Amino acid sequence: MTEFNSKATFISKRFIWSQLGLLLIGLTSLFCNYAHAAALAGNIISNMAVGEYQEEGSTVVQTSRSNLVQTTIIPVYTFTLSADRSVAASAGQRVFFSHELTNTGNSNDRYTLAASNLTGDGFDYSTLAVYLDANRDGVPDGAVITAYSLAAGESVGLLVAGTVPAGTSNAAFGNASLTATSQTNSQAKLNTDRATVSNQAVILLRKSFSLTQANLNDIVTVRLDYENTSAVTSGAVQLTDILLPAQLSYVNDGTENWNGQLLNAATGSNDPAGIDYSVTNNTLTAILSSVPANTSGFIQFKVRVNHSLTGRIPNTVTFNYDHDNNSATAALTSSSNTALLTVKANYALEINALATSASSAPADNLLTAAAVASGADIVFRNYVWNTGNAEDRFNLSVNADNFPLPHQVEFFRADGVTPLLDSNGDSIADTGTLQPGEKLEIVVKVRTPTTFAASSTATYSVFPKAQSLGDTSKSDTVEDRGSL
Incomplete structure (x- = not known):
């Protein structure tokens, strides 16, 4: 007669439900990782169900994994x-x-x-x-x-x-x-x-930056070109350029000029005849007494880039002018083109053993785990930081290790169960997209060999490596040290 083993049945059910629960966890974590930005066509969303269980009468926790399911973004x-x-x-x-x-x-x-x-x-x-x-x-x-x-x-x-x-x-x-x-x-x-x-008078205005791309704290020259395309001399023309401090700040270095004549950014009667130029609270105002028919001119000044994250800095100058030399009629209002300055993407990263900051200090790049017996897992918690100014993702690999053979090194999410998978189709596990300043906690698990017989306790190291996909020349390693 066959004896029914209720304990084994319970364990089997627990394993099945564990798989289903972890499947949901895996899906949730992967989809949340893409919530920062729209996924590009061709990107891959990977999922694998993972279950942990114990055989009856054993204290060894074993792992079972489903097949890998991958969805390609259309x-x-x-x-x-x-x-x-x-x-x-x-x-x-x-x-x-x-x-x-x-x-x-x-x-x-x-x-x-x-x-x-x-x-x-x-x-x-x-x-x-x-x-x-x-x-x-x-x-x-x-x-x-x-x-x-x-x-x-x-x-x-x-x-x-x-x-x-x-x-x-x-x-x-x-x-x-x-x-x-x-x-x-x-x-x-x-x-x-x-x-x-x-x-009547027709005034046009164009704005341009001396650079199309710049880094934080770079100094860039701004040029405002104005033109009267008509056969009628205009009355007063007022230009207003509002610089947002979070993006750009005015540089008062004494080189600002009007058609080559130096200007004074302070208020008051301190500019060449024909112009009243001043800068207050990062807002530039220039009042031209008139612009003769069929003539053009320019104003130049400098700004400092304050925007640290990669992206675009758009800027438009508004202006109004007396088109008919009659103060009784309303001035016409218009604007320049929208000039564009792009802050360059600078990719950088840190992988360390510190949860609170992207420190590169030697002490924060070494993690020592307690000694374990042969056949046991050694678990390390590392942190991958995006220290650049653009979103990025980071491939994860083992740069070097000297643990006894045969052994296995794997990367998991912070729960220590959900494996980190490939999200861009290069067949290498990665972090998924991280925003500037964001970190991802990862678990590095070393499965030590059951066949290794140590005569005395010895120390070994594995060096996980994170590599930027925005700039593959940028990478970093951390040392995880354990003993058998």
Whole structure:
């Protein structure tokens, strides 16, 4: 007669429920790890169920794992095109409308670009075309373009250019459109631009940075180019540039100038004739007494980069001007192009044995565990820190170890049970995405050999290695030391 073993049945059930519970834990931890940013197409979400159990009559905890299930993120194609523009213009003038195209999907895409005259207005533009404005200075870069490719998350500046017909009457307006169409899924976006003709003064303003990319504390020169495109001298023109202290701060080094003439950032009558220039609380104000017909000029000054994290610093100058030399009529208000400065991505990391800081001190990069008998597991808790200024993920491997053979080294999440898996398809376990300043606690488990017979207690070390995937030249190791 077969004897029913209720204890064995209980253990078996406990094992099954342990698997199911850990499956949920594994899924939760993996999905939470991607919550920081949209997963790129081709990224992998991996999952494995892990269960721990004991055989009846044994105190040895054993582990069982399911097959590895991997889900590959599929491409999603979305984008934005901004924004509708409206400017004043003189008859016969070539005008530029600035736009930004952004790939908000998770995969590379290519876009067809087309500028067209619209109906129901006062005139059509001649030589209507689209140009690249890669450095965001409001000036076309290179030849006419009809298509452009962007990686996921990238954006680019575009300019629609067209010429207002000579002899166009005052107050007439012309409408044009810019259409961007995804070549992958045919999704289309449209912006509408308008220029209104004036027979009075017309002032244009462009802003540019001397660099397109910079690091924290870099000094960058800013240039404001203004132009009166009309045949009428303007009245007073006031420019206002608000610098956000978290991004940029004004550098008062005595080199600020107006068409080469030095300026004084302090308030008061201390500037060359024709301009009143001052900076208060990181806001620049420049008042030009007038801008003669068909002339241009510039103002230059410097700023310091205060933004530490990688990303874009957009900046636009607003201005108003007396277009008809009549103080009884309202001044016209407009703005420059949006100049763009990008803070460079600098990748850095630390792997250590300290939960409270990304210390690289020798004492914080050595972890010593208590001695164990042969065949037992030695468990170490390490911490991978993203010390760079951009999100990153870090591959995990063993740089070196001298434990007796045969042994096994594995990486787990903080629970010591859920294995760290590959999330980017290179077949190497990694941390998943970590934001700047974020850390991931990991468990490094050394399974020592049961066949090793030590005559006396000996000390061994394993050196886990974390390697940046943003910059593979950046890596770090920690020493985990144990005894048998």
